[in-house]
Amino acid sequence: DAKTTQPNSMESNEEEPVHLPCNHSTISGTDYIHWYRQLPSQGPEYVIHGLTSNVNNRMASLAIAEDRKSSTLILHRATLRDAAVYYCILRGRGYNTDKLIFGTGTRLQVFP
């Protein structure tokens, strides 16, 4: 069973910011929060990950709630190429037994 819950779909207009939420109320103290996205007909690709502090990279920002029970992936200016399914997953440090369970993800539509 997925340890995260996300809205099934979201919509945005081009060049607007997008905030994709994820709930992970059963997160353990050593779980990292990872985000991936899957463009049509491609394999999932890594977007960003974090543990406690907010993170920024060239693709997105990750805002992690203080109690770590939720997080938000922020795309600062959505483009048409950002239309994809976004997955939030938890990644434990014991990677040998980590099942890396993907939920249903959020399908992001971006309109011109």
Next chain:
Amino acid sequence: DTAVSQTPKYLVTQMGNDKSIKCEQNLGHDTMYWYKQDSKKFLKIMFSYNNKELIINETVPNRFSPKSPDKAHLNLHINSLELGDSAVYFCATTYADGELFFGEGSRLTVL
């Protein structure tokens, strides 16, 4: 160079046949996975190998047999193919608690 490469990309075959999908990674990672994505787009983990040793086997029928000849390769052999095996199969690799790198997928269609 592609970090994770899978072959073939497309595979169409008849029920009852045996087929294999190959995966190779050039990242030097110790851990490799097979995921199955069905028509409903749900990504489900099947197997995980760490340094050629099977770590995770997620109640996959024993018709599926992964084989890791070395830590850069994780192949998936499927015996007696069934209609329900039609899906896209993704290979992935990772190191420690870092990011996952996925291949482009192998679309299997069983007729």
